Amino acid sequence: MLYRHRWLQVLLLLAPPTGWFLVVYLGSLSVLFLSAFWLLDPLTSAVVHTFSLRNFQILLGDPTYRTIVLRTVGIAAAVTLTDALLAFPIAFYMARVAGPHARSLLFMAVLLPLWSSYLVRVYAWRVMLQPHGPVESFLSAIGLPNVEIGYSDVSMWIVFSYIWLPYMILPLYAGLERIPRSLLEASQDLGGRGGITLRRVILPLALPALAAGSIFTFALTLGDYITPTLISNSQFIGNVVYDSQGVANNIPFAAAFAIVPVVIMAGYLLIARRLGAFEAL
Amino acid sequence: MGRLGLRLATGSVLAFLYIPLVIIFLFAFNADRGQSWPIRSYTVRWFGDALANGDVRDALLLSVEAALGATAISLLLGSLAALAVHRFRFFGRETISFALVLPLALPGIVTGMALNATINTAGIGFGLVTIIVGHATFCIVVVYNNILARLRRTSSSIEEASLDLGATTWQTFRYVTLPVLRTAILAGALLAFALSFDEVIVTTFTAGTDETLPIWILNHLRQPNQRPIVNVVAVAVIVLSAVPVYLSQRLSASDAGGLSG
Numbered sequence: 001m002l003y004r005h006r007w008l009q010v011l012l013l014l015a016p017p018t019g020w021f022l023v024v025y026l027g028s029l030s031v032l033f034l035s036a037f038w039l040l041d042p043l044t045s046a047v048v049h050t051f052s053l054r055n056f057q058i059l060l061g062d063p064t065y066r067t068i069v070l071r072t073v074g075i076a077a078a079v080t081l082t083d084a085l086l087a088f089p090i091a092f093y094m095a096r097v098a099g100p101h102a103r104s105l106l107f108m109a110v111l112l113p114l115w116s117s118y119l120v121r122v123y124a125w126r127v128m129l130q131p132h133g134p135v136e137s138f139l140s141a142i143g144l145p146n147v148e149i150g151y152s153d154v155s156m157w158i159v160f161s162y163i164w165l166p167y168m169i170l171p172l173y174a175g176l177e178r179i180p181r182s183l184l185e186a187s188q189d190l191g192g193r194g195g196i197t198l199r200r201v202i203l204p205l206a207l208p209a210l211a212a213g214s215i216f217t218f219a220l221t222l223g224d225y226i227t228p229t230l231i232s233n234s235q236f237i238g239n240v241v242y243d244s245q246g247v248a249n250n251i252p253f254a255a256a257f258a259i260v261p262v263v264i265m266a267g268y269l270l271i272a273r274r275l276g277a278f279e280a281l
Numbered sequence: 282m283g284r285l286g287l288r289l290a291t292g293s294v295l296a297f298l299y300i301p302l303v304i305i306f307l308f309a310f311n312a313d314r315g316q317s318w319p320i321r322s323y324t325v326r327w328f329g330d331a332l333a334n335g336d337v338r339d340a341l342l343l344s345v346e347a348a349l350g351a352t353a354i355s356l357l358l359g360s361l362a363a364l365a366v367h368r369f370r371f372f373g374r375e376t377i378s379f380a381l382v383l384p385l386a387l388p389g390i391v392t393g394m395a396l397n398a399t400i401n402t403a404g405i406g407f408g409l410v411t412i413i414v415g416h417a418t419f420c421i422v423v424v425y426n427n428i429l430a431r432l433r434r435t436s437s438s439i440e441e442a443s444l445d446l447g448a449t450t451w452q453t454f455r456y457v458t459l460p461v462l463r464t465a466i467l468a469g470a471l472l473a474f475a476l477s478f479d480e481v482i483v484t485t486f487t488a489g490t491d492e493t494l495p496i497w498i499l500n501h502l503r504q505p506n507q508r509p510i511v512n513v514v515a516v517a518v519i520v521l522s523a524v525p526v527y528l529s530q531r532l533s534a535s536d537a538g539g540l541s542g
Contacts, residue, residue: 020418021381028396031395031398086297089290093291112527116519117302118479120302137318223390225390238388242390251398
């Protein structure tokens with residue numbers, strides 16, 4: 001009987017997941033974004049439920065917040081670029097050089113850190129970067145005793161690049177693997193040396209995959225607050241949002257500031273879609 | 282780039298990925314309470330101390346309970362959504378995949394704050410239930426992707442054959458569809474478990490004063506006297522979240538690799 005009523009089947013299958021999603025997730029998001037237009041009464045610290053753009057005026061007007069947004073976006077961009085550079089050789093090796101056995105080993109080696117122990121991997125860097133820690137002794141061993149990385153924007157750049165690197169390697173590997181061998185051979189037959197083939201054939205064909213990977217590296221950096229608090233003393237969008245919510249208890253302002261990375265990401269996704277990133281995910 | 286250069290670069294990137302993890306393993310066996318490098322002598326006593334620590338045991342138990350709960354909910358909801366999207370054409374079908382991935386794609390702090398605001402407004406007490414709800418929300422997509430990928434690679438003719446041979450819809454599901462999906466379901470469940478087990482950002486907003494294992498690490502890593510135990514717990518989290526991922530990958534080894542397994 002059920003088989004004949006297809007709409008009933010669809011309804012039965014879909015009602016639980018969409019119901020959950022609408023109520024728990026989209027409902028919560030609406031509550032949050034709605035509260036961005038409310039205000040905190042400075043005297044009573046109570047949320048005033050009247051529509052206002054005051055939070056956004058503060059965000060746009062105060063140069064402190066502009067600096068924080070620029071720093072966050074700048075580091076996210078630097079991390080994305082670094083990860084693209086680091087990911088390319090290993091992804092290329094996995095896709096075009098390694099045999100099947102080495103390839104599956106490498107795939108697993110990249111996949112494991114992607115899915116597990118985000119916090120532990122950040123913590124490991126905190127241990128490495130501490131005074132008299134492994135990084136310091138490594139730097140003085142190679143003759144750079146006075147270079148200080150510990151807990152700065154530089155350390156944040158290194159650690160973010162480290163944490164999100166697998167998210168760049170895997171899409172890029174998949175993208176490079178899809179390039180037909182015949183195109184590379186054609187380029188060589190036509191006199192394209194390694195460098196030219198790389199620049200004129202491989203890179204343009206790998207661009208959608210690079211864009212796909214960059215969505216992760218950029219978005220994940222933009223929204224993070226754990227790494228900045230553990231690795232540096234700099235203010236990041238995530239920290240300010242977290243402190244406004246948890247320490248200052250100013251949920252309307254936290255919500256307004258949390259919209260900033262979401263808007264930036266929406267813009268980024270539009271560009272990435274132009275580059276064909278969604279087909280390469 | 283020469284082949285040797287490529288090999289060197291690959292090796293360096295692998296070293297970059299794994300050296301911090303090796304270092305944390307070594308520090309977990311460091312006999313010295315201080316954390317200076319290089320390590321002078323090794324011990325296993327911190328593992329015993331960590332096991333004897335009541336807070337750590339409670340946190341481990343809470344993490345496992347939360348991961349099991351989140352996995353169960355995402356298994357149910359993720360497979361229902363995957364079956365619906367694969368079987369039927371309906372209004373809004375294209376947006377389901379997009380909507381389900383949002384909790385993973387949007388910053389965790391946004392998901393966390395949104396859930397926190399709702400839990401506060403609804404007046405629900407923070408604890409195991411709210412942790413599970415938060416984790417399930419972003420774990421659904423993992424199960425969904427695994428099962429949908431398997432369904433798409435499975436020919437629908439075997440189900441049609443079963444129905445043609447007189448099996449009921451339920452019998453077809455129980456004896457044909459489910460066995461085909463079994464490893465995909467298991468792989469999705471393992472990934473969901475791992476994702477939940479070491480999640481920290483959303484959890485900080487949904488746990489209240491309860492501590493999962495990652496939250497315990499976060500709360501104690503600044504206390505110098507707790508550092509040896511934090512190192513041991515960190516190693517435990519690496520192992521307990523890596524093993525399910527490894528098993529999951531082995532289960533779907535025949536699948537073409539993608540981010541979502």
